[in-house]
Amino acid sequence: MHVRRFNPSGIEAFRKFLRTCRDAPSTPTPWEVLESDEFTSLTTETIEIESRSFDSRREAAEYLHAKLDCISAETLRKDDGLWTWLSLFFFDQICPAVAGNRKVRNDYTYVYMPHESRYFYRHLLFVAWYVQHIAPSHNRLFLDTSVHNLDKYTSDVFKRLYITRIPCVFEVLDRLYWDDSTGRPRKGLTNPGKVVAGNLMHRFPIRIRQLEKTYDLQSLTADQLIELLGSEFQQFR
Template structure:
């Protein structure tokens, strides 16, 4: 199927489907909307969307990066119609059935809202593409996870735009918070209630806010930023480095 984008009527029709599906989890998916001239506009005859099964957010990120490459990234980032249309096209992937029923989450999980600072990063398909855009490398914290839900680690980082605008951020986060011994994010780094030394939810953003008053963080590399973050972060990075060396032996 050629890539299309929902117009306003299409977005509202999809929203009504989500409401109906919450009331009746067996509500049939309105696939007829995908090529409805009343609800959609063709974006490009050269871009063909294929049915896919994504076992992880990484697979989705790789696919959408390639699929949408003919469109300028800034245009993709602002296009609510394309991302919402893609949500319907891949609805079985991002809202799978269980025992014949679906658990439909908040609208912003499926309806892309680029102008809403609280919601834009919560769209399941967009955030997969966006991670690959801002972190082409050092992205395992965010991409080696399920596509079906948005994990707290990704939420905590991407809701803070001042963090994602720091060029060395993702290399540094990988060094701080990836547990090489278990090949997964370190435990306890995103606890909403418990503050621990060098954690990601509380200490890291607080420290960055302090440092940006004195330093030009945009000009620092990962080693330089780590050095000024403080002992709690240097110790965490040293622990991660030791784990990596042990895993390679």
């Protein structure tokens, strides 16, 4: 199938399906809307896409980058119609049915809202592409996970733009919070109910805010930033 974009009526039709599916989880997916001239239009660029499964967010990110590389990153970041259309196309991947029923989350999980700072990073397919775009390396925390939900590491980092704009920050986060012994993110460091020394949800953002008052964080290497974070974070080195 050729990639298309939802127009405003198409986005609203998709929202209507999401509402209906929350009340009736076995509601059939309206695949026919994907090629409806009433609700969609072809992209200017001819992009062919196929239905497939993703074993991880990394697989989704790599696939989307390969397919959408003919569109500029700036255009993609603003394109609510395209990302929302992709959500329906890959709906079985981002909202899998269990015994014929789906658990539909909030609209922003599937409907891309580029101008809503609270929501843009919560779109499951966009965030996969976006992580790969701004962090092509040192991205294990965010890409080696499931494509059908948003983990706390990703949400805690990407909702804070001042963190993601620091060039070395993804190497720092990888070195601090990835556990090489388990091949997984460290446990207990994104718990909202418990403030652990050096944790990601509370302490890391606070320390970054403190440091940016004194240092030019844009110019630091990962080694320099880790050193400045202080003894609280040395336990993870």
